[in-house]
Amino acid sequence: MTQANLLYAHSGGVTAVINATAVAVIQAARARPDRIGKVFAAHRGILGVLAEDLIDTSVLDEAALQRLSLRPGGVFGSCRFDLPPSEARRVMDRLFEVFAAHRIGYFAYNGGNGSMDAVARMGEAAAERGYPLVCVGVPKTVDNDIVGTDCCPGFGSAAKYLATSMLEAGLDIASMVGSRGSVFVMEVMGRNTGWLAAATALAAGGNADAPPHIVLVPEAKFDETAFLAEVRRVTERLGYCAITVGEGIKRPDGGLIMEKSRDGGYVQLGGAGSAIARMIHENLGYKHHWAIPDYLQRAGGHWLSATDHAQAIAVGEAAVDLALAGRNACFPTIRRLAEAPYRWDVGIEDAARVANLERTLPPEFVREDGLHVSSLACDYIRPLIEGEIVQPTKGGLPDYGAFPLHLIERRLPAWLK
Amino acid sequence: MTQANLLYAHSGGVTAVINATAVAVIQAARARPDRIGKVFAAHRGILGVLAEDLIDTSVLDEAALQRLSLRPGGVFGSCRFDLPPSEARRVMDRLFEVFAAHRIGYFAYNGGNGSMDAVARMGEAAAERGYPLVCVGVPKTVDNDIVGTDCCPGFGSAAKYLATSMLEAGLDIASMVGSRGSVFVMEVMGRNTGWLAAATALAAGGNADAPPHIVLVPEAKFDETAFLAEVRRVTERLGYCAITVGEGIKRPDGGLIMEKSRDGGYVQLGGAGSAIARMIHENLGYKHHWAIPDYLQRAGGHWLSATDHAQAIAVGEAAVDLALAGRNACFPTIRRLAEAPYRWDVGIEDAARVANLERTLPPEFVREDGLHVSSLACDYIRPLIEGEIVQPTKGGLPDYGAFPLHLIERRLPAWLK
Numbered sequence: 001m002t003q004a005n006l007l008y009a010h011s012g013g014v015t016a017v018i019n020a021t022a023v024a025v026i027q028a029a030r031a032r033p034d035r036i037g038k039v040f041a042a043h044r045g046i047l048g049v050l051a052e053d054l055i056d057t058s059v060l061d062e063a064a065l066q067r068l069s070l071r072p073g074g075v076f077g078s079c080r081f082d083l084p085p086s087e088a089r090r091v092m093d094r095l096f097e098v099f100a101a102h103r104i105g106y107f108a109y110n111g112g113n114g115s116m117d118a119v120a121r122m123g124e125a126a127a128e129r130g131y132p133l134v135c136v137g138v139p140k141t142v143d144n145d146i147v148g149t150d151c152c153p154g155f156g157s158a159a160k161y162l163a164t165s166m167l168e169a170g171l172d173i174a175s176m177v178g179s180r181g182s183v184f185v186m187e188v189m190g191r192n193t194g195w196l197a198a199a200t201a202l203a204a205g206g207n208a209d210a211p212p213h214i215v216l217v218p219e220a221k222f223d224e225t226a227f228l229a230e231v232r233r234v235t236e237r238l239g240y241c242a243i244t245v246g247e248g249i250k251r252p253d254g255g256l257i258m259e260k261s262r263d264g265g266y267v268q269l270g271g272a273g274s275a276i277a278r279m280i281h282e283n284l285g286y287k288h289h290w291a292i293p294d295y296l297q298r299a300g301g302h303w304l305s306a307t308d309h310a311q312a313i314a315v316g317e318a319a320v321d322l323a324l325a326g327r328n329a330c331f332p333t334i335r336r337l338a339e340a341p342y343r344w345d346v347g348i349e350d351a352a353r354v355a356n357l358e359r360t361l362p363p364e365f366v367r368e369d370g371l372h373v374s375s376l377a378c379d380y381i382r383p384l385i386e387g388e389i390v391q392p393t394k395g396g397l398p399d400y401g402a403f404p405l406h407l408i409e410r411r412l413p414a415w416l417k
Numbered sequence: 418m419t420q421a422n423l424l425y426a427h428s429g430g431v432t433a434v435i436n437a438t439a440v441a442v443i444q445a446a447r448a449r450p451d452r453i454g455k456v457f458a459a460h461r462g463i464l465g466v467l468a469e470d471l472i473d474t475s476v477l478d479e480a481a482l483q484r485l486s487l488r489p490g491g492v493f494g495s496c497r498f499d500l501p502p503s504e505a506r507r508v509m510d511r512l513f514e515v516f517a518a519h520r521i522g523y524f525a526y527n528g529g530n531g532s533m534d535a536v537a538r539m540g541e542a543a544a545e546r547g548y549p550l551v552c553v554g555v556p557k558t559v560d561n562d563i564v565g566t567d568c569c570p571g572f573g574s575a576a577k578y579l580a581t582s583m584l585e586a587g588l589d590i591a592s593m594v595g596s597r598g599s600v601f602v603m604e605v606m607g608r609n610t611g612w613l614a615a616a617t618a619l620a621a622g623g624n625a626d627a628p629p630h631i632v633l634v635p636e637a638k639f640d641e642t643a644f645l646a647e648v649r650r651v652t653e654r655l656g657y658c659a660i661t662v663g664e665g666i667k668r669p670d671g672g673l674i675m676e677k678s679r680d681g682g683y684v685q686l687g688g689a690g691s692a693i694a695r696m697i698h699e700n701l702g703y704k705h706h707w708a709i710p711d712y713l714q715r716a717g718g719h720w721l722s723a724t725d726h727a728q729a730i731a732v733g734e735a736a737v738d739l740a741l742a743g744r745n746a747c748f749p750t751i752r753r754l755a756e757a758p759y760r761w762d763v764g765i766e767d768a769a770r771v772a773n774l775e776r777t778l779p780p781e782f783v784r785e786d787g788l789h790v791s792s793l794a795c796d797y798i799r800p801l802i803e804g805e806i807v808q809p810t811k812g813g814l815p816d817y818g819a820f821p822l823h824l825i826e827r828r829l830p831a832w833l834k
Contacts, residue, residue, distance in 0.1 A: 072588050072589065073587075077591075164814055168717060174494075184711075205812075274691070291710060291711035292708055293710065296586055296710065302720055303719055305813060385814070387813065395799060396799070397580055397581055397584055398581060400588065
C-alpha cells in the first residue's frame with residue numbers, strides 16, 4: 001500500500017518563526033517514511049488547496065530546510081479566508097476532492113483561533129464523509145490569543161522585537177529631554193488583546209522611571225482624562241514620557257480609538273498610536289513622536305527569540321506525532337511547567353474547544369488604574385523572549401536565502417471562485 | 418603647569434553609535450595625560466555648557482567605557498539649540514566663562530551641519546578673545562548629509578536597520594499576497610535628503626522584483642500620476658508593492674507631502690508615509706499598511722553596522738588628535754579609498770567650509786524616473802552597513818548597562834535663559 005501524503009498550510013498573518021514550524025513538520029514527516037508519503041505545502045494557504053496549488057517540499061534538501069527554519073514570513077504563502085456560510089458546503093466538497101486527488105491523509109493547518117475552528121470542522125467533515133483524513137492544528141500567532149496553550153509560537157519573537165524597540169527608543173528619547181517635555185508613542189499589534197503591548201514593559205527591567213511609562217491595552221477601557229493626567233505627571237517628573245499603545249484600545253463605550261479600514265469582514269486596525277500622540281500634543285502641548293513597527297514586529301528574523309523558535313519547532317514536530325496517532329481535530333500546545341528557571345513541554349488540546357475564542361490578558365496582568373501592566377504580566381512574558389539566534393548574513397543583511405517553489409501538476413478541473 | 422581640560426558635547430539628534438564616538442574621545446584624551454587633564458562631557462549638549470552642567474567622565478572605568486561604546490542614544494544627553502541672533506553675544510560670553518571656570522582648552526562638538534557652523538564660530542571667537550581654546554567638530558548624523566565627508570557615523574547603522582526592515586517586511590507581505598493587491602509603505606528619516614531611503618534599496622539585492630519596488634526621495638519631485646501608475650504596474654505584476662518614503666519628499670511646487678508640526682524654527686517632519694499609503698488606497702483601492710520606525714531606526718543597538726561603529730570610533734580618536742595638533746575649527750572626515758573591497762581612512766575638513774550646507778543625493782544616485790534609486794547609490798551605501806556586532810544580552814534584551822552621571826560642582830552664577 002502507498003502511504004498517505006501530508007498537506008501543510010499556513011493561515012492568516014505570518015510570523016518570524018512560522019517557517020520553523022513548517023520545516024519541523026516536513027522533517028518530522030520525512031522521518032516516518034513508513035507512514036507518510038510526500039509532504040505537500042499549500043501555496044497561499046487554504047486558497048491554494050482550493051486552487052490545487054500544492055508545493056512539493058521534497059525538492060528542499062536538509063541544508064535548505066535548516067536555512068528556511070530561520071527565515072521570517074511564510075515561504076509557502078498564506079491568506080485570510082473567511083468561509084462564507086452559503087459557500088461552506090461547496091468549499092468543503094472541493095477540499096476533499098483535492099485531498100482525494102492527491103492522496104492526502106494528513107492535514108496540518110498552522111494558524112490561530114479561526115484556523116482551529118476550520119480544523120474542528122474539517123475533522124468532523126472527514127468523519128461524516130468516511131474519508132480517511134487526520135486533521136490537526138498547529139498554533140501560531142504573534143497576538144498570543146489562542147486559548148488552551150500557555151503561549152503561541154510567533155509571539156515570543158515579536159515580543160522580543162517590541163521590548164527591544166521600546167528599550168532602544170527610550171534611550172534615544174531620554175537623550176533628547178528638553179524643557180518643554182516630549183512624548184513617544186509606539187503602536188503595537190495584538191488586535192483585541194494586550195499581550196504584545198504588555199511585552200514592551202520588559203524594557204523597563206522593573207524600573208518605574210524607565211520606558212515604557214504607560215502601556216495601554218485593549219483589556220482596559222481607555223479613560224482620556226486619567227491618561228492625560230498620567231502623561232503630565234510622568235513628563236513633569238522625567239521630562240519625557242514613552243507610551244505603548246495596543247492597536248485595539250477602546251473607548252469606554254467600546255468604540256476603537258481609530259479604525260483604519262475594513263477589508264470585508266476583517267477590520268484592519270491601525271491609527272491608535274498617532275491618534276494618542278496627537279491627543280497629547282493638543283491637550284498638553286508636548287513634542288510628540290510616534291512609531292508604528294507594523295509588519296517589522298512580526299518579521300524580525302534578525303532578532304529572534306531562541307525560546308520562541310524552539311517552541312515553533314516543537315509544535316511542528318508534535319503536530320506530525322498527533323497526526324500519526326490519529327488525533328483528529330486536535331492541536332499541540334505549549335505548557336508552562338515551571339517559572340524560574342522556565343521549563344515547558346508540549347500538550348494537546350481539542351480544536352473545537354477553543355475555536356474562535358480569544359484569550360485576553362487576565363485582569364491581574366493589568367495594573368489597577370488601567371494605564372500599565374503588572375509585574376505578573378512581565379513574569380509571564382519574560383522567559384518567552386529569552387535567547388538569541390545568530391543569523392547568517394551577507395553584505396550586512398540577514399541571508400534568508402531563496403526558495404523556489406515547485407508546484408505539482410493539477411489533476412482536477414479549475415476551481416471557480 | 419596643569420594641563421587644560423577637554424569638554425565633549427553632543428548636538429542634535431542622537432544615533433546608535435554616538436556613544437562609541439564619545440568613548441573614543443574619552444579614551445584618546447586619557448591616553449595623553451601629558452597634554453589633557455580631565456575629560457568633561459556636557460549634560461544635554463550646549464545647553465548643559467551654558468548651565469554649567471558638566472559631567473566628570475573619570476568615574477567611568479575601562480569596562481564601563483567598553484560597554485557604553487555599544488549603547489545607543491547619547492548617554493550624556495543632547496539638545497537642539499538654535500542660537501537666536503540677538504542672543505549670540507551673550508551666549509558666546511557665557512560659553513567662554515564656563516570654559517575659563519573649568520580650564521577647558523579643548524572643545525569637541527559632536528553634531529551635524531549646524532554644529533559645524535557652531536564649531537567655526539566658536540573657533541573664531543576664541544581667537545578674537547585670545548582664549549586658548551582648540552575647538553573641533555566630530556561628525557555625526559543618521560541623515561548622512563554633512564558636506565566634506567564620504568559618510569557620517571550613525572548613518573551606516575540606521576541604513577542597516579532600515580534595509581533589514583524592508584527585507585523582512587517584504588518577506589512578510591510577499592507571504593500574504595492576495596487577489597486584491599496590497600501595498601506596504603515604510604516612512605524613513607533623512608530630512609531633505611534621501612540617503613536613508615536609498616539604503617532600503619539594498620534589501621532587493623539587485624532583484625528588480627524584490628522589495629522595495631519604489632523608493633521616493635526628496636531629491637526627486639513627487640509626481641502623483643507617475644507614482645500611482647508605477648504602483649499599479651508593480652502590483653498587477655507581483656500582487657503587492659513595497660514602497661520606501663523619505664520623510665521629506667516634496668510636491669513639484671516644493672511643498673512637503675505632509676508636515677507634522679513646527680517646533681520653533683525646527684520643522685518636525687512626519688506623516689508622508691501614511692499620506693502616501695492613503696493616496697494609494699483611495700486611488701487604486703489596494704489594501705494598505707504603513708510602518709514608521711521613527712526613533713527605532715536611529716537607536717538599533719541590537720543590529721549595529723560594525724563598519725559604522727568603527728568609523729564612529731575613528732572620528733572620535735581623530736578629533737582628539739586634531740585638538741592636540743591645534744587644528745582649530747576643523748573636523749575629521751571619513752574618506753573612501755577603494756570600493757571593492759571597501760577601504761577608508763580619516764581626513765580633515767574645515768568646519769566653516771561646510772557649515773549649514775546639506776549634502777543631498779547626487780543626481781546619478783536617483784533613477785531617471787524619480788521613483789527609485791540607482792545601482793550607484795547601492796554601491797555607495799553597501800559597504801557602510803557591513804559587519805555585525807554581538808551585543809551582550811540579559812533576559813533576552815540587549816544589556817546596555819546603567820551609567821550614573823556625576824555632575825561637577827558649579828563655580829559660576831546660574832545662567833538665566
